Amino acid sequence: MPYSIANLRRQYQDAAADKQAGEKFYQLMAAYTQQDAVVLAYKAAAEAIRARDASMFDKLTYVQNASKQFDQAVQRDAANAEIRFLRLSVESNLPSFLGLSQHVEEDRQFLVKTLLAHPRSGLDAESFGLVRAFMIERGHVSEEEARKLDAPAG
Structure with missing residues (x-):
């Protein structure tokens, strides 16, 4: 299933790190015509990755x-936290x-x-780990928030 969330997560991570994978991800997402909200967020992320690799003239588009x-x-x-995460990961990197x-x-x-509401947050374990790591590594949390996120859930 090319548009399964697990597959899209993996492809997005590859695309973020590699120009060829970025182009492949963009082509996959450009063909998506349904209206699933999470998949639309990955389609938006693919556009942003395309911007990263595009000419100066095309970046803004x-x-x-x-x-x-x-x-x-x-x-x-x-x-949906995954949608918000994707938007934050893109917007926080824009000039x-x-x-x-x-x-x-x-x-x-x-x-x-x-x-902080995890595991009652609706995020699965994989998403929680990805989002938590991103938020801490990119400095999107205060020291106090980071301490709370490092505490074992329970």
Whole structure:
């Protein structure tokens, strides 16, 4: 199943690290025509990765497409942590002058709250680990929040 969430997670991680994998991921996601909110968020992430590898002339177009697709995904399922994580991971890496990073703090707060509610948060163990690591490594949590996230759940 090319659009299973587990497959998309794996491809997204590969695409984030490798230009060829990024192009392959973009092609896969460009062919997606359904309206599943989480898959739409991965489609938006693929647009953002395409922007990373595109010419200066095309970068903004891909980033704007990604932003619109993230908005659609969040409108469809605003309570989905994976969608919010993908949007934060993209928006937090955009230059601020583009004005397309307006959801960073909102998504950051949502994800911290979701992580602290784990395992009752709806995130599976794999997602929890990925999101938690990203939030801590990228400095999206305070020292106190990081300590709480390091504490064993229970």
